[in-house]
Amino acid sequence: MRGRDPGEEHRASTPLELLFDLCFVVAVAQAAAELHHALTEGHLGAGLAGYVAVFFAIWWAWMNFTWFASAYDTDDAPYRLLTLLQMAGVLVLAAGVPRAFEHYDFSVVVAGYVLMRIGLVAQWLRAAAGHPGGRPAALRYAGGILVVQIGWIARLWAPGVWGWVTFVVLAIAEMAIPAWAEFRGRETAWHPGHIAERYGLFTIIVLGEVILATLTAVQSALTESGVSAPLVLVALGALVLVFALWWIYFTGAEAHLRTQRIALTWGYGHYLVFAAVAALGAGLEVAVDAVEHKAHVSEQAAALAVAVPVAVVMVVLAALHRLTGTGAVARTAIVAAGVVLVLLLAFSPPLLGLGGAVAGIAVVVAATLTVNLVVLSTSDRPR
Known part of the structure; x- marks a missing residue:
């Protein structure tokens, strides 16, 4: 060895x-x-x-x-x-x-x-x-x-x-x-490309858990109550969220781990990424339960269970992308605006309904990614 x-x-x-x-x-x-x-x-x-x-x-x-x-x-x-x-x-x-x-x-x-x-x-x-x-x-x-x-x-x-x-x-x-x-010794010779790939693969696995959790909840709701507009909106919002978060992550997956400090910060920061993505699956299940009136929480609380993990992922990925010099969501002002809108939508169920709130959160995340990609295509420097 x-x-x-x-x-x-x-x-x-x-x-x-x-x-x-x-x-x-x-x-x-x-x-x-x-x-x-x-x-x-x-x-x-x-x-x-x-x-x-x-x-x-x-x-x-x-x-x-x-x-x-x-x-x-x-x-x-x-x-x-x-x-x-x-x-x-x-x-x-x-x-x-x-x-x-x-x-x-x-x-x-x-x-x-x-x-x-x-x-x-x-x-x-x-x-x-x-x-x-x-x-x-x-x-x-x-x-x-x-x-x-x-x-x-x-x-x-x-x-x-x-x-x-x-x-x-x-x-x-x-x-x-x-x-x-x-400390003060020969650094362990890890492989930067291998590390980036391993983290990316685990991210895919956790996103897969979000899909499975949501599908299971939606399937149960369809069996018990049939199709409803709020349920369809939650399901569509979940799919768009998973795809948009996947796109955000893998636009910057080839991280430049130039130093031990950057590598450790990048690696430790993924605790929040993995935990928040997995929590998103739980939040979407809560949203389905609330739509079916099976949860002992309000629709606003259910919307927060979706919005907060999404906001955490956006903030942490933006920070990690800036740290490594790669990625599509390193534009601080754009990400901050997206996060604020996501959190505000968590308080919108009285106006939009829970399905509308989840769908709106998904649209905001997709729009944040789109604007970042447009800015990225015209500028090489994070702002």
């Missing part, structure tokens, strides 16, 4: 990485489904808290594997078996998501998460043994991850509010490990 060439041509995601992603999408689907139930019942605070915590575990484990694989994917038998261990961990985590949301019992989630992280510790120790040049960083990664896992296990006995305080502390410690491991 001596490391992959960071300048390797035609470096692409492997079939094992794609299988790995499919296991993670199960966990994403579970988190989004539980968020949907919490929002439908009007449990906003508890639902968001559980969602943020669970999605952090999913995203961080996926991100760490992805960057390690970009540097050290030897695809031999030990590598494959340790990846299998991490895949088993995410499925255990997914199985524990309902208990985490409904009973605030994170024991199964933590068990799955620690299993994933122990698998990665073993990978880093293999890298330390096989790659002398990268040994100092590899050992710091392995040691740092191992220490923090002990903290996650101990957190299970933290009482009351201390459970959330220790969560924040441990999450910060997890995110500090890469900066500490790479």
Whole structure:
């Protein structure tokens, strides 16, 4: 395990990485489904808290594997078996998501998460043994991850509010490990093109979850109540939103990760992108439930469940596009205007109806993309 060439041509995601992603999408689907139930019942605070915590575990484990694989994917038998261990961990985590949301019992989630992280510790120790040049960083990664896992296990006995305080502390410690491991040493030689592709593929998977969640909700509504104009508008709005967000992301998918600082900021920023896109699926399900009068929330609250994730994605992608010097939504004024209109439309159901509000949000996102593309075609500088 001596490391992959960071300048390797035609470096692409492997079939094992794609299988790995499919296991993670199960966990994403579970988190989004539980968020949907919490929002439908009007449990906003508890639902968001559980969602943020669970999605952090999913995203961080996926991100760490992805960057390690970009540097050290030897695809031999030990590598494959340790990846299998991490895949088993995410499925255990997914199985524990309902208990985490409904009973605030994170024991199964933590068990799955620690299993994933122990698998990665073993990978880093293999890298330390096989790659002398990268040994100092590899050992710091392995040691740092191992220490923090002990903290996650101990957190299970933290009482009351201390459970959330220790969560924040441990999450910060997890995110500090890469900066500490790479400090004053030889940087891990990840492949920029491979990293950009991996993030793009996971974005597609999460967008696919939005489509599946919306389709399931619409199908159920059609079975129970038949076709209605608001339902059609929500379904069409959902499709346009998915397509427009896909277009926005992949106009700037070939990110220029020129430095370690830019790469870390870009990579960490995707937590908000992935989490907000998955939350959009939950929000669209809430919108369908509200149209069918099955949700215990107002139409305005349902519209906010769609608008807020969309606004977050637009803002974060605009910032990431400016950071990397690529992308279609790096024009600050245009994006800001689009975000304001999206949020204002969340308060329009009394006037437009919920279906009209969701469709309007989709039109605004598409228009924001269109104006940015027109400006991009006439100017090479972000404004």
